[in-house]
Amino acid sequence: MSWCDRYGSNQACKGKTRSALPAQTVQEQATLSPVSQNQGFTFINYNFVVPIDSDASISNFWFTVDEKDGSTPTTYKNGGDGYPVLQDQLLFVPTLSSNKLVQNSSFVTRDEHLVARGGGGPTTGLVNQYTFVAAVGVRDGSNPSRVYLDALDVALSGFNSTLNVTMDLQLNSSITSLQGYSFYTVVLQDVGYQLTIDIHSVLNNGTVYTEDFKQTTLLDNTPYVAPTNVTSSDSSNSSSSSMRVANVFAM
Numbered sequence: 001m002s003w004c005d006r007y008g009s010n011q012a013c014k015g016k017t018r019s020a021l022p023a024q025t026v027q028e029q030a031t032l033s034p035v036s037q038n039q040g041f042t043f044i045n046y047n048f049v050v051p052i053d054s055d056a057s058i059s060n061f062w063f064t065v066d067e068k069d070g071s072t073p074t075t076y077k078n079g080g081d082g083y084p085v086l087q088d089q090l091l092f093v094p095t096l097s098s099n100k101l102v103q104n105s106s107f108v109t110r111d112e113h114l115v116a117r118g119g120g121g122p123t124t125g126l127v128n129q130y131t132f133v134a135a136v137g138v139r140d141g142s143n144p145s146r147v148y149l150d151a152l153d154v155a156l157s158g159f160n161s162t163l164n165v166t167m168d169l170q171l172n173s174s175i176t177s178l179q180g181y182s183f184y185t186v187v188l189q190d191v192g193y194q195l196t197i198d199i200h201s202v203l204n205n206g207t208v209y210t211e212d213f214k215q216t217t218l219l220d221n222t223p224y225v226a227p228t229n230v231t232s233s234d235s236s237n238s239s240s241s242s243m244r245v246a247n248v249f250a251m
Helices: 034-039
Strands: 002-004 016-020 024-027 044-049 059-063 072-074 090-092 098-106 115-117 127-139 146-153 161-168 181-190 196-202 208-217 231-234
Touching: 072 196, 090 208, 115 146, 127 146, 127 196, 161 181
Parallel strands: none
Antiparallel strands: 002 016, 002 059, 016 231, 024 044, 059 072, 090 127, 098 127, 115 161, 127 181, 146 161, 146 196, 196 208
16 A cells, blocks of 8 residues: 655655555455355455554555566556545544443333334333443644534334434543544443444534544454554655545554
């Protein structure tokens, strides 16, 4: 994987281009999906974990595939401009987030945010109740007037209601600032199985930064994969890269 800096003297690959090898390679099984199983296809999953200096950040990325069979390596640049990282002002941080499961035989979902579908009543009986702590990093200096999330879960027991709620996050001074980011948290409860969140940071000038459709399955149980080394090479064409990267910050 290769990428361009967002800031500094190497912005947009004007001087140097960054690159790294995969941190982990996983051979997927053909049973991953009915299509791959029926067609007999298997896929190799290449996982990239790279440390990003927040002073330089990242603007876009692309991939080069070398089959090591004597053929010319193929570069994938999303049609030429790379795959963009739309913003670096707001990050979801799964490893600082958490969830806790409590089986509660007397729990009744009467929360005002649980909206019944089809006239269904409240869910009763033995249910899995999750308490989530969502943590996000906000870039220092942006000084947001509001940081909030939209939470959605449609996979509640019995499928007779949904969780659809908006909640504000607060600056959490118990989490030490890191790499130019301060951390905001919020606690929410859910009795469903597929909670996703959209996070937003609103600045005083009205600018809104968003990271959407973030899954919460693993969170603090996210498997740790050590980042790989980054190499820097002279850019072959300083004007060729409006390339930008997205969502690969290692924190």
